[in-house]
Amino acid sequence: MPGAILLDLGERCSNNEQCSTRYAQCLGSRCQCISGTIRRHQQCVTVQQCPLGEAPLENGNPLVCDRNTLKCPDGNYCLFAQFTDSRGHCCPTMKINCPVGSPLSYGCANCPWETHHCFTYSIGTHQQSMCCPNDCPRNLPIRNGDKCYAIAGHLSHCSVDEQCLSVQNSVCLSMNANETTKICQCPINHILIDGICQKVSKLGGECEKDSDCFIGSNTVCRNGYCKCSEGFMPEPNPFEWKTSTAFSIEHCIAEPTCPSIHGLLTIEHYEDCSPKSGCSEGKFCHQWFEDPLKERNYSLCCPIPNVRDYEEICGKFGMKMLLTNELDGKQPQQNAQPFRCMLPTFHEMEQSGAATSTTKTTSKFIFNSSTGICPIDSSCIFNPYGINEGICCRYEQKRRRIAKTRIHSKTIENRITYPPTLSAATAAATTSSFKESFSGKINGLFRFPFKKL
Numbered sequence: 097m098p099g100a101i102l103l104d105l106g107e108r109c110s111n112n113e114q115c116s117t118r119y120a121q122c123l124g125s126r127c128q129c130i131s132g133t134i135r136r137h138q139q140c141v142t143v144q145q146c147p148l149g150e151a152p153l154e155n156g157n158p159l160v161c162d163r164n165t166l167k168c169p170d171g172n173y174c175l176f177a178q179f180t181d182s183r184g185h186c187c188p189t190m191k192i193n194c195p196v197g198s199p200l201s202y203g204c205a206n207c208p209w210e211t212h213h214c215f216t217y218s219i220g221t222h223q224q225s226m227c228c229p230n231d232c233p234r235n236l237p238i239r240n241g242d243k244c245y246a247i248a249g250h251l252s253h254c255s256v257d258e259q260c261l262s263v264q265n266s267v268c269l270s271m272n273a274n275e276t277t278k279i280c281q282c283p284i285n286h287i288l289i290d291g292i293c294q295k296v297s298k299l300g301g302e303c304e305k306d307s308d309c310f311i312g313s314n315t316v317c318r319n320g321y322c323k324c325s326e327g328f329m330p331e332p333n334p335f336e337w338k339t340s341t342a343f344s345i346e347h348c349i350a351e352p353t354c355p356s357i358h359g360l361l362t363i364e365h366y367e368d369c370s371p372k373s374g375c376s377e378g379k380f381c382h383q384w385f386e387d388p389l390k391e392r393n394y395s396l397c398c399p400i401p402n403v404r405d406y407e408e409i410c411g412k413f414g415m416k417m418l419l420t421n422e423l424d425g426k427q428p429q430q431n432a433q434p435f436r437c438m439l440p441t442f443h444e445m446e447q448s449g450a451a452t453s454t455t456k457t458t459s460k461f462i463f464n465s466s467t468g469i470c471p472i473d474s475s476c477i478f479n480p481y482g483i484n485e486g487i488c489c490r491y492e493q494k495r496r497r498i499a500k501t502r503i504h505s506k507t508i509e510n511r512i513t514y515p516p517t518l519s520a521a522t523a524a525a526t527t528s529s530f531k532e533s534f535s536g537k538i539n540g541l542f543r544f545p546f547k548k549l
Contacts, residue, residue, distance in 0.1 A: 103127050105138055142177060146187035147219050158185040173222050192217060194228030201227045210234045250288070254280045265293035287311070297322045298346040299330060312389055313347035324348035331390070350385040354398035355480040357408045367397040401481050406434040409477060410489035418474050418488040435488040437468045437476040 102116040103109050105127050115127035119140040123130075129140035144151060144158040151158035152169055161167055161174035161184055168174050168186035176184035193199075194215055200207065204214035207227035211234070216225040232244035239245075240256045248259040254268040260280035268278045282293035285301065287310075296310045297303050301322050309315040309322035316325050324330060328348035353360040369381035375397035385394040403417075410417040418435040470476045474490035 105129070105135060105140070144177075144185040146175065146185075148190055149188040152186050152188070160184070161186050175219075175222060187222075189224075190219075192224065192226070194226060196231065197229040199226035199228055203227070248280050250280050252280055254278050263288065263291060263293055299324070299348060300345075310347065314350075315348055327351055331387070334392070347389055349387055349394060352394070352396050353384050354382060354396070357401075357405050357480070363396060363398075369395045369397050403434065405481075406479075406487050409479065409487060413477060413489060415475070415477070415489035415491055418471070418490055435468075435470065435474075436479070436482075437470045437486045437488050439476055439478060439484050439486045 101114055103114045105115075105117050105120055107127055108125055109115055109122035109127050110125070112121045115122055117127065117129075117138065117140055119130050119133045119142065120127050121130055122128075129135045132145075133140040133142050135141075152172060153159065159168065159172075163174075163176070163182050163184070166174040171189050172186040173189050174184045175187045199215075200212055202224070204216075204225050204227050207214055212227045212229050214225055215228040216223060218224075232239055236244035236246050238247060238256070238258045238261075240258050243255075245255060245259050247261050248254040248268075250260070250263040250266060254260060255278065257267045260266040260268055263280065263282075265283070265286065266280050267283050269281055269283070270276065270278050271281075282288055285295055285297060286293040287296050288294075295308055297308055298310050298313055299315055299322055301309070302320060303309055303317035303322050304320070306317045309317055313322070314325050314328045315322040317323075325348065327350060329351050330345050331347060331349050352363045352366045354363055355361075367375065367379070369375050375381050378400055379397040380400050381395050382398040383393050383395045386392075387394065403419075407417045420433045420435050470488035471490075474488040476486040477489045479485045479487050
């Protein structure tokens with residue numbers, strides 16, 4: 097501190113910072129030598145000692161050494177009281193041991209790292225190292241109890257959980273209840289996502305966010321639990337399920353619906369049907385959901401549509417339904433049925449270029465010529481009561497005459513005719529739009545373009 101009073105030994109002081117002699121402090125209000133030193137004139141002479149053991153003597157005094165030579169008798173080293181000191185004194189080298197076992201060598205220059213490690217200790221300014229044995233070989237770094245194990249990759253054989261380090265949160269489990277062989281895999285209610293075993297809960301399980309709920313279970317996280325998404329309900333017990341065994345409800349299926357001209361109608365109390373059981377009179381068996389997780393199909397009995405329902409389908413396009421008896425004059429009026437047709441399916445196809453090694457995606461209508469097609473002056477309009485099925489509709493006679501004089505009808509090679517106001521490209525887009533817009537696409541069953549009621 098600039099301007100501070102510096103005092104010699106024996107002078108009065110008020111704090112230690114005033115005493116300017118090495119190893120002196122303000123003791124009893126005077127600058128005095130600290131314990132372990134002796135006052136000689138205006139110096140505090142150190143009484144040299146070793147941390148452990150006794151220093152070798154020369155003429156009754158500890159043997160002095162210097163930083164340049166570090167010369168001390170064998171079994172001794174040169175110890176400096178301060179790192180800045182240029183002279184020190186000799187102290188005996190301690191014989192130290194490895195934590196376990198005996199040192200392969202003192203110093204680690206040639207230590208074999210596969211089986212040993214470098215153990216180092218320091219005393220003051222002196223540091224000493226030795227090559228000590230490892231508890232486990234380098235290729236078996238996992239320690240569990242008294243055994244050493246190798247790191248195991250995901251889905252690789254393992255013995256303990258600690259081996260499963262390649263995937264976060266993975267554990268060592270048996271592949272099934274009857275096997276003793278274990279592999280590193282995700283715990284129960286977890287799946288591998290982006291290299292991490294992430295928790296996924298089934299219906300009713302705990303969650304923090306929607307992604308915690310099992311993919312494909314049609315559930316979302318609400319108030320800390322996985323619950324059915326809107327428009328879905330818990331899967332019902334199979335009718336063939338044994339009542340003595342508990343059925344595990346794990347996910348949700350779509351609510352039962354019947355098709356109608358106005359859209360899908362949700363049915364609260366429904367009549368189940370299957371290939372083995374039919375429906376009551378006036379109803380047909382309609383599959384409303386396909387469950388890929390349990391490989392089950394759900395069907396219910398829905399009202400059979402009448403001719404008026406089909407007429408309304410065509411009427412929404414300003415068209416009139418074509419009846420089968422219009423083509424066959426021998427057919428009685430009471431047997432009149434809608435003229436049915438099969439809609440073409442729209443596929444994307446990949447074509448590879450040999451010269452450029454590129455892949456080009458093209459779209460094309462695929463039509464099965466063995467199925468029904470509409471007459472040349474009518475169009476195949478999507479039918480919500482069937483699967484990829486349509487009914488033939490045509491404009492009224494007056495409109496057809498006007499259309500023929502103004503523009504030729506556009507047809508696809510399979511002779512399905514679209515309204516003359518539509519181009520072939522627009523017709524393709526319209527057909528795709530019809531199917532996709534009707535309450536979405538559920539398990540491959542296309543719907544008519546009206547909203548769900």
